[in-house]
Amino acid sequence: MVERHVLGLSGGRDSAALAVYMRHHHPELDIEYFFTDTGKELPEVYEYLGRLEGVLGKPILRLNPDRDFDFWLMQYNSFLPSAQTRWCTRMLKLRPFENWVKPMLKDGDEVTSYVAIRSDEDYREGYSSKSQNLSVRLPFREDGVDKAGVIELLEASGLGLPSYYEWRSRSGCTFCFFQQKIEWVRLMERHPEAFEEAKSYEKTAVKHGSPFTWSQGESLEELAHPDRVAQIRSDHAARLERMKAKIQPNPLRPDGEPIDIDDLYGQSKMCLTCHK
Structure with a gap:
């Protein structure tokens, strides 16, 4: 033994x-x-x-x-x-x-x-x-x-x-479905090839009748529209300002964004294996 x-x-x-x-x-x-x-x-x-x-x-x-x-x-x-x-x-x-x-x-x-x-x-x-x-x-x-x-x-x-x-919370996988919408926007900007790959998977899934999209309630095609991106950014900024008003500034994040985006959007039961 x-x-x-x-x-x-x-x-x-x-x-x-x-x-x-x-x-x-x-x-x-x-x-x-x-x-x-x-x-x-x-x-x-x-x-x-x-x-x-x-x-x-x-x-x-x-x-x-x-x-x-x-x-x-x-x-x-x-x-x-x-x-x-x-x-x-x-x-x-x-x-x-x-x-x-x-x-x-x-x-x-x-x-x-x-x-x-x-x-x-x-x-x-x-x-x-x-x-x-x-x-x-x-x-x-x-x-x-x-x-x-x-x-x-x-x-x-x-x-x-x-x-x-x-720019994102804990998962290192490119198209984790637990990502917040602001994280999808940032993935599109920082790794556009990975975002396009995720879009292609999603289109194939929808054709086969998949009930799920990567981001809840909308496709990545819809999420990537400039007007939608602007709205997501605005919503995120507003949420961040509300949090700043409630807590002490974090010296590790001079811009005020928390270490975990989950702190901003609330804890979710994510996959332990991926999000650690």
Whole structure:
């Protein structure tokens, strides 16, 4: 029997901070760091993972799904993933992880998976293990590390926040359906090729009768219309001004926008695997 310790990275803030935390507080553990690559990640994600490898002093294993997004889209009759049907998380994130640990568990290894759920996230739950040989630990919750503690960890390590936090919330996947409308506008501006790809997927889905569009209540074609973009910007600015009137300025965001856009729009039950 072998003891294995694994920690999944999303390319986001919390999981990176947990990796740094475990390296500093539990250097005796030989932790295997992994990233499940959907093939639809922002380029900023890969840049951040590269810098994180430098801080950790060891490589991050890339787990690639055995079937890509296009394959699974066909299996689901061209229906887009959505909050109601999160097949992208199941097939492109959880399935590769389960396939990776399966041989370890079959050999009788004891595998401990460390997940970056913070102490201030009572509404979140970790991955539910289906094997008695696989246990899940939540070090941040156990040790009382909250969002402020996570940011402090990243700043102290010299790693800082992922650069995409300047314009969107936690997911590094280009066309996550949990994005706010202002984030779709920013994706269109910063990564127009990714936005066009998302539009093409959406058009195919609609032709096949998909009940979902990427953004609730409208297609990306409609969202991208200049008048609609202006309205989205105006609505976002108004929401931001209302928040500024209620809270103290955040020194980490001189323009007053919160670290998580979710703070501005309210928490949602996002995919834990992607948004960490």
